Amino acid sequence: MSDFAFKLYEYNVWANQQIFNRLKELPKEIYHQEIQSVFPSISHVLSHVYLSDLGWIEVFSGKTLSDALALAEQLKEQTEAKEIEEMEDLFLRLSERYILFLQQKEQLNKPLQIQNPSSGIMKTTVSELLPHVVNHGTYHRGNITAMLRQAGYASAPTDYGLYLFMTKTEKA
């Protein structure tokens, strides 16, 4: 299971980069443009994804969920204000941190107890939760694509099936 969770995370990095590459092709103002949607703008969506991913690796590294949520809240405003290139860099450095962490195989199946403020304690592992980080990213990439279309622009392909074809067909 852990190898699969690691591979899914690598897909997540590829999919985020597809979105950044596409956003950098568009007029600069699109990134902060107000759009009536799930979030006020695409920068708000990417900040939310970044701060969630940051929160989870803090939890994986021993922080409590409430401390991780507090950290995210503290960084929210400054993260939302960033420009697309700065955001791309933040995502890149965070993915490097994840990859370093996930390469320590013993981390993947280390038992975790997560105290959720609203629903008690969950006993889990990093490899069980990592698919949530990826699934959460996919969900918000789905938001971003709809928001881009709403603003009149196409998005970028980010399907896991496409990623599998690209990575596996080359090796075939």
Place this chain on the structure above:
Amino acid sequence: MSDFAFKLYEYNVWANQQIFNRLKELPKEIYHQEIQSVFPSISHVLSHVYLSDLGWIEVFSGKTLSDALALAEQLKEQTEAKEIEEMEDLFLRLSERYILFLQQKEQLNKPLQIQNPSSGIMKTTVSELLPHVVNHGTYHRGNITAMLRQAGYASAPTDYGLYLFMTKTEKA
């Protein structure tokens, strides 16, 4: 890996039902309402997800990818015209077919060779591709949430993390 893929699919069924439950609370016309987004309406998004999922289980059951794509094309118009309750029923029956198929453990790791019209042959297994079915569903649930907000309505929570908390905390 296969148990995890099965569990991820069960999450997908739960997440789809969350969306159907929410859509059924809203004014009936929302389902077919034209919205400038990734698809012309929410019914088009759910039809696309349904026909993709149908296509994949046909491939898992031995059909070629091009035959499965042809089947989806054939059913497209009639699927898009369905009302929300009919769509919910289609999804339910398809998920029962998936669960029956996935309970045959030997199916999960059966070698598959998939001829993609545009990028050659991929050697894979059902359990390796199943996460694509789920990830694809999550992506389009992300579209639907943005489309609902665009139309002025909140969506429903469908996070994998929430699903894990709900299913694991009860058993703790």
